[in-house]
Structures are given as C-alpha cells and as structure tokens.
Amino acid sequence: MKFKTKDITKIALLVALIAVGAFISIPVGPVPITLQSFFIFMTGLLLTPFYAGLTVFIYLLLGLLGFPIFAGFSGGIQSFLKPSFGFLIAFVICAVFISKFTKGEKSFIKIVSALIISEIILYLIGLPYMYFILNKIMGTTISISKVFTIGMIPFIVPDLVKILLAAIIVPRISKIIKINS
Template sequence: MKINTKDMVLVSLFAALTAVGAFIQIPIGPAPITLQVLFTALAGVILGSRLGALSQMVYVFLGLVGLPIFAGGTGGISTVFTPSFGYLIGFIVGAYIIGKISETTKVVNFTRLFIASLTGMVVIYAIGVPYLYIILKDVSGVGISVAKALKIGMLIFIPGDIAKCILTAVLGVKIIPIIKRQAI
C-alpha cells in the first residue's frame, strides 16, 4: 500500500481525533460513552475504507504500545483483557465498512452517509458486545447474561450513536465536496 504525505497526515489526524474522543466521556459502566464512534465514522466517510481503517489501526496500535489514549486514560497490552477492547477492534472494521459504503456512490448525500455510518455502528456493536460478554464472564468471572451484556454494551449507546451517525452524515455532506474541489 503506497501512502503519500497527505494520506499520512490525514490518517494521523483521525487517529489523534479518535484519541481525543476517548477523553470526552461519560463513564456509565464497563464501556463509557465517548466521541470515538463519531471520529471513527468520519474517518471512514472522509478517508475511505483503506485509510479510514488505517487511522483506527494506528490509534489502537499506539494505545497497545502503552500510550494512555484509550477511554479512561488507559493503554498498554493489558487493555486487550478489558471489556471495552472489542469496540476498539470494531472501530477498525467499522471504519473500513463505512468507507466502503461511502466510496460506492458518486453523489454524496445525507442518506447514503447516514446508512454507511449506521452500518459501521452495527459492525462495532457486533464485535464489541460479544467481546464485552466474554471478557466479563470468562476473564473477570462476572455473572452476566447475554441480555445484560446487550443492555450495558449496546442498548444504552444506541440513541447517542444514532445522533453521532446523523452528525457524521451532515459533516460528510459538507466536507467531502470541499475536499474533492480542493483536491486535498
């Protein structure tokens, strides 16, 4: 994969934005409400599948090597055993899916970007919730049901994440034409 300087800067920018989004949080349980989903979705919409996923890989890699950039100011390899780590894996796949769907249209519109963001959000949940369940049940020894994992790992996040998908679509409709015009 050949990456030019502009791509490196944009990938780094979205990795940094995702890190900042981790610190803007509402702690509500094993996985806090953050702005990470917003920046993950924007990375997919604006950078596309390949670079959007790469930005999230850079973010996760930096956290795994020890920078305290994950939610709650955590970092290091031990975070693999935290309930919320599955969502970080989901960010990579989600950004890729969002980017793929966004790339398939020549005309940028709100509906297409909203559907792409919503699909990416579903992918993040599909990876994050089972991971949360397994870590809580099998690693931490917490007595938790699948229904409880769905409640604490997905249901409480849905309203805010839908709002983030709407914001992503609104921003994407405004930003993408500017980027194309300026050949940024």
C-alpha cells in the same frame, strides 16, 4: 504502496481526533460513552478503505503500546482484557466498511444507512467480546441480556446523534477541504 505527505497528514490528524474522542467520556458502566465512534465515522467517510483501516489500526497499536489514548486515559497491552476492547477492534472493520460503502455517495439516506449498519457491526463484535471478558476472564456471572443492557441500550440515542452529525458535517468538510483529492 507509496504514501504521500497529504495522506500521512490525514491519517495522523484522524488518529489524533480518535484519541481526543476517547478523552471526551461519560462513564455509564464497563463501556463509557465517548466521541470515538464519531471520529471513526469521520475516518470512514473521509478516507479510502485502506487508509481508514490503517488509521484506526495505528490508533489501536499506539494504545496497545502504552500510549494513554483509550477511554479513561488508558493504554497498554492489558487493554485486551477490558470489556470495551471488542468495540475498539470493531472500529477498524467499521471504518473500512463505511469507506467502502460511502465513497462518492451523495445520498444522505445511503450515508446514514451505511453508518447504522457499521454501528450494528460494532455491536455484533463488541457485545460478545464484552460478554466473554466479563464472564470468562473477570469471573462475573452476567447474562447476555444484561450485556445488552449495559453495552448497547445506553448508547443507542447518543450513537444515532453521532451518526446524524457525521452524515451532515463530513460531506460539507470534504467539499471545503477537498480531502479526497
């Protein structure tokens, strides 16, 4: 596959935005509220499925290589052992899913629906990972219901706001800068 300069630029810009989104953080337990998911939504809405997945993969790779671009200015291979890392893994799948199911879509409802489904995918991967890390690796005894309480409930309203903002803003950005061309 041959990459064009404009594709590399889009990927680099979105990797940087995802990293910036990680720095804008509100601690609420083992997983902070960040703007990362907003930029994952943008990535999926603006890029092809391959480029969307590649963008988030590059972000993860840079963080795992030690660049402090994860929430809390963290990074490194030890990030695998953080309760929140399952959500980062899910970001790759979510970006590809969003791109695949919203490409060329004009319907606000269909875009919002795809973003909500991607958020469900995020929870389906992130919550079991959190449960495993907290119980098996960190040695705490935490119930599945408590994982939902700390890993999902505080995020529902902020995630819905990010979904609505992305669904409103990104199609307008795309028209203005013709990012899909």
